[in-house]
Amino acid sequence: MEQNLPLTSLHYNNKKVWLRAFSSSIGYFIFGYVIGIFTSSQECVASILNWGDNKDFMIVLMSTLVPVGAFFGSILTGFLSKINGKRKNIMITDLITMISSIIILYPHTITFAIGRFFTGMCVGNFSILCSQYITEVTPKEVRGKMGTVNQLLVLSGLLGSFTICLTLPIDSCPQSLSLYVFFLFSIPGLIACFQFMIFYKCFKNESPEWLLYNKSFNTTFKAVSSIYIDEHAQTIMEELVNSKNTCRNGNGFSYTQLIMCVPGSTKSTRVASLYHIFSQLSGINALLAYLTRLFIEFGKGVFVARCLISAVTFIRVVSVIFVLPHIPKFGRKTTTVNCEIIMSITMLILVFCVWFSFEPIYKVLLIAVYLVTFNLSVGPIVWIYSSEVLCDKGMALCTSINWFICIFVVLFYPVLVKAIGMEYTFLGICILDFVAAGYFSLDMIETKQLSKAEIREVYSKFR
Template sequence: MEKSLKKHYKKPKVWFSAFNAALGSLLFSYNIGVFTSCQPCVSAALNWGNDKDTYIPIMSALLPLGAMFGALFSGYMAKFIGRRQNLIIADLIIIIASIASIIPYTLSFGIGRFLSGFSIGNFSMLCPLYINEISPIEITGRIGSMVMLFGCLGTLFAFSFALILPTSDYNNDPLNNIWIAMFLFQGLVALIQLILFLTIFKHETAPWLANKGYKDQAQRSLKFLYYEEYAKQVFERIDNSSKINDSEINLENNYDFTYKEIFTCAKGTTKAMRVGVLISVIQQFAGINAIMMYATTIFNEFGSGVFMARVFTTVTGIVKLLAVFGLLPLIDSVGRRTVLVFGCIAMGICLGAMGFFSMYKVYFVIPFLAIEMYLAFFVVSIGPICWVYSGEILPSRGMSICTGINWFSAFIVVLFFPFVVKVIGLSYTFWIFTAFNLGGALYFKFDMIETKGLAKKDIRELFASRR
């Protein structure tokens, strides 16, 4: 069946549909990075003065806090109103958020940050799901990589725009107001995605429609992406609950945990939820969002100066982008568990070295290289594998809970990172992250089940039989 369907999809429409959905991934990463490089500019514009050391971590943490609620909302609503409608809602919210963020009041800026977070929580759940459900089997992997690619582009855009911001005299330099355009950019991208959804990509994904019993609409959705003869064959596979994208359409309903089963650790849920929750927590306590949201501050601490700190921060975006092309194939060729174990060990070594460099005042190039190596290992290991693996072992409710926990963990890390640095210093803070990475490597080695080469049905049956 797979061979008979090969190259009988409408290639431009399939790729353009995925491109449009992947804009959500761009917004996801852009929002994480946009406040990093323009913190002093926003602080001056909103007159935070001596209170900036309090406001900056709070405003940074509002993003993952909103994302936690957004992920939980999308996990619940995606089943009832579909993937496309949820993405449209996320676009509308982020447009409102971008406007709220530029109103010159601290309260409105905070509301904008929280609403932006709510939207990217939706995007983090729904963009991969939407792209997976519209992708023909033979190009699922290539199209799926657009999520990570656009995510890296979002980070790069956010950091690159900041290079033209002033490095001093923020209250008087007219270039300081460029931060306003940086926050409006996210609204522009969301508006483009919204217009495309309303004018061109008008169909919900066929698997969701078929699962809800909307068979005529499911066929119209498939005819938009496939030539008519083959659209019928794909619909028959969906309608008969046979395999599509290495999963079964009705498997989600048969396997899905109830919230009561999850919270009471009912038989069949324990192993999958334990691994899903811990991989989500370890991903955040590995230190990634502390580094990404305070990258400019960290580089500045190592004596690079404000402008060079922004340059180095921009280079981190380039490194992440290059790592996607050069290292992601390892996930399928080597296996999830092996990559995770070695990735966490490598990240732990890099952060341990950062702690050493900070304590003994080793400045500039060497710490910069250590952070770039850390980011490269993150992008190839726990960064994408957290989402790939969780999607393989968990149904939608479990995935929603784990995504919410992931964002709550990010909220804790981002909020308390600067305060912990003040109390115990940058060196010991890096060593705490080192401990989480090395501890994570041990956990993955002994409790994680390798899923390489297994169909989703086999994976879920395997986890259901374990405690």
């Protein structure tokens, strides 16, 4: 299935580029589903597993196990990148996801925790591998759109998990529903099996960049020719060779070199790391992890909260689809700065709504605006931008930082709300978003329409 398909006037195989991007983005669907499925089923799981008085603690613990697993998974991916290509590592992650889904089927707290941890580890792997693989096999002209495709699949996973939980009982689940409830948590295994078969049967070439570092020139050129027309394939090969020279080797800098800030790595690592940190401090994963409870605290019941979550997520999906064709018109930096400002203003308005006890519908709408803005900017750009400016170990390091911050955000968000109140928590997010906008306006470099070789050449000149 790797032979060339009919081409348009473009210098690349448009159909194959999009098919490959959607196939690898299935990992992001799993990402979104795993994050969302526990959010709307917490009460059911707690009652089936008899958590009793420990319910609040166990809910926080189980919510935290996913980012903990993702933290270790992202570090592991940095080492595996030296051995295997992105395609093969995605397939290995699919296999681990299938095993984790089988473990989680057994209704017991220990197996549930083990399944959540290893599923989280796979989420960490996917968060690196999918964006890197897409970046390496996608022409620079459409690479910006691919970040939005990733976000679209994340949101689709969230929407699927939220919608399927609408059928669950509101207060508690009887033991007779335990098989059905835990089957919902095993669905990522079925999706991973589907992705595994697509890569095994349809897309048999590794990414050209990995092949150049680890295989022969001819093997790399064959992979490039499956994406680009013959006349342009040679140009792409020259860009890959330049990128190889800039990035030194298949994995770029080592972890030690990145931490020690060796020349050529400082600015790209700093900007990408802070992008990941600010993306987590925006409160997005805390909002997702506790969205049901948040809407309940606004004064409505569990079922209404579930419906509101599904509706908000549907709006986010539609907004991404609507904006997707217009993505190439805007640069990464411009979009990031402007949307961080919008997010900050939205949070500030939300603070006043909480302070003055506005109707819940206004708060829900503001949260929807905030989430939509995040999904059109920081959400997709953090992954596509870091995969553009970083080599493999750098990407793994920044992603592990992302998940490390996420652990504490998810763990302490409810504690913070109880300690200082929801309004002051939102005010803190507002300030952080404003600070992020200021930082990115000063230090971030625009990468629109630049190849990876050109991007790394620009960043290597700064400290």
